[in-house]
Amino acid sequence: MVGLSEGEKHFIRGGIAQDIRTDGRKRLQFRALSVETGVIPQANGSARVRLGATEIIASVKAELGKPSILHPDKGKVSIFVDCSPTAEPTFEGRGSEELSTELAVALQRCLLGGKSGAGAAIDLSSLIVVDGKVCWDLYIDGLVVSSDGNLLDALAAAIKVALSDTGIPKVNVSLSAANDEEPEVDVSDEEFLQFDTSSVPVIITLTKVGRHYIVDATSEEESQMSSAVSVSVNRHGQICGLTKRGGAGLDPSVIFDMISVAKHVSQQFIGVLDSEIAAAEAEADE
């Protein structure tokens, strides 16, 4: 909940119009990003991402399961988001359910592609162990520990980092089993397969305040927004998903303009994120 006086609101809007925001940033500038990997030892992969005062912990757990009948050659990935009341007292009890679901669905849209699994940012066929019988189920959990706006971008970044930290155990399948029997699987606890995360997109949310739009809005700035467009872009500049939020309508030409700006910003952001991941991994190795 953000309580702002008329003067403060005017100051925020005026700052955005003049390309210098209340914290001194330009309109298309992100807050300081910090990344830590391996924060949850029990998970296959985990990460903590801080974007200003927004803090996210993401974990990836892999379990052996059965692929669905419709897609026998693909593994399954599910994404859940939980907003802890530590971030905001209004998230207490069931208060965060709506927001959590909204964020989880937006992430699914951007990372998992359509119903058929086509166009998924995560290569689902790499999760298969035995066609039609055994596959990996990936459970991706995002926990919002502290919230100061721009949760979706931070969550997507945290998931990308957690996936790059993920090691999926190597599985040996004994082929002797007959066709209709359950194949015997032996999960190795020493050998791990690294996950290819080069194609996992980042999400860039452009928040429209007044006549201009900004990236990485704080919660004060978000309270002044008329609408927001979240674009997920991968390394090759391809758009993997799109969500528009907020009440006010947008002119289609503005939307195209926002997408091209998001594409441009995303390439810088991916660069920053990649170098942070490399630094975090180097630190974890020591």
Added chain:
Amino acid sequence: MEYVNPLTGFRVDGRRPNEMRQLKAEVGVVARADGSALFEMGNTRVIAAVYGPREIQNKGQQVNNKEALVRCEYRMAEFSTGDRRRKPKGDRRSTEISLVIRQTMEASILTDLMPRSQIDIFVQVLQADGGTRSACINAATLALADAGIPMRDIVTSCSAGYLCSTPLLDLNYVEDSAGGPDVTVGILAKMDKVTLLQMDAKLPMDTFESVMGLAIEGCKAIATYIREVLLENTKRLEYQRG
């Protein structure tokens, strides 16, 4: 299963019977909360955040207008346990622990100094490896102190158990699930008063005394540590102010 090695006297994780897991605490981890803290006991890791004292949000909850209203919510992260399972929010165990933490903290907060206001304590378990109840209380104490809320004393909590005819301090998950008695004690460190006492399973009277004594020793050790952390934090703040 041997929980205490009969030859060496060491426990499953290599500790001595009266040895606590490694403690780690950090104050001010949630930027936007009024007070917050991270507390680790071995692999158990919890975050506590305090909001308040502030105006009562729901007037119906106000008990009387002479004291502050203290509220608490305990939540476990989806990934905090070894096997991942989705639990509905507000299951009975969480509700019970929320209540225990609230009552324990209420005993030390000077509620009569802040009439017509409310204090929210939120604890979030990031990793559970036994003793989450104790870790949450310790984290809540630090967070309340960080928020500058007047308290009578520091509340600390620690658990102890009894396995293989040996009293054991600070049980981890494996020892906790062994089925032996688990005594959780919370004390007001300086005033030397017990504010929380829980035990499951049965235990002879004289053994109980020694187990509880061990848990109290643990609480005191934690209190010393918490005081050190707070002192360090205050020094840092003073240094920052110049």
